[in-house]
Amino acid sequence: METRDKINAKLPSDIRVQDVKRVTKNFNSKNSCDARTCKIKVNATLKLFEGSHYFHNYTSGKLPMEPSSLRFITDFEMQEPFERDGIEFAIIKGYASEPVIEESWGVQRIDIPRAPGLGLLLEEVHYERYNYKFEIVDTEEKRNP
Structure with a gap:
């Protein structure tokens, strides 16, 4: 039995180890990581941000209807992984509903939660620099045993 299979046998069914290196x-997996790719479905919610709105609830120190918080967004689609101050996470997880976005344009101050990692799918962890560095070392060791 492979190491990966042994680990997966002890994990919950919704968590899987894909590979072992x-x-x-x-x-150090945290410090050696170049980047992380996470995915979450957001385009439908991002459409609600299109148009002219006051973003005081998404900006520290801005008052409702303050001209400097007014923005006009013509198109807002996710092409790469994205998270906007937690509101999308709150909607997906059921902590808030889509009307909360509409309410956030109004004068009432709304507490917009920050999105924790819980609920995001970690699709890939990138170690290109580490792999490149130690691939060279490994190759040299094989040439000069």
Whole structure:
């Protein structure tokens, strides 16, 4: 039985290890990571941001109807992973409903939650620099045993 299969046998069914790689002794997955790719469905909600709105509820220190918080958005679509101050997360997780976005344009101050990582799908962790660096070392060691 492969290491990956042994680990997966002990994990909940909705969490899977996709691959296992040998690393150096001092490898730190958090600090060696170049980037993380997460996905979440947002385009339908982002459409609600289109048009002219006061973004005081999304900006620290802005008052309702303050001219400097007025923005006009012509098109708002996600092409890459995106999170906007937690409101999309709150809607998807059921902490808020889509009308909260409409209410956020009004004069009432609304507490917009920050989105935690919970609920996002970590699709890929990128270690290009680490892999490149240690691929060269590994290749040199094979040439000069």
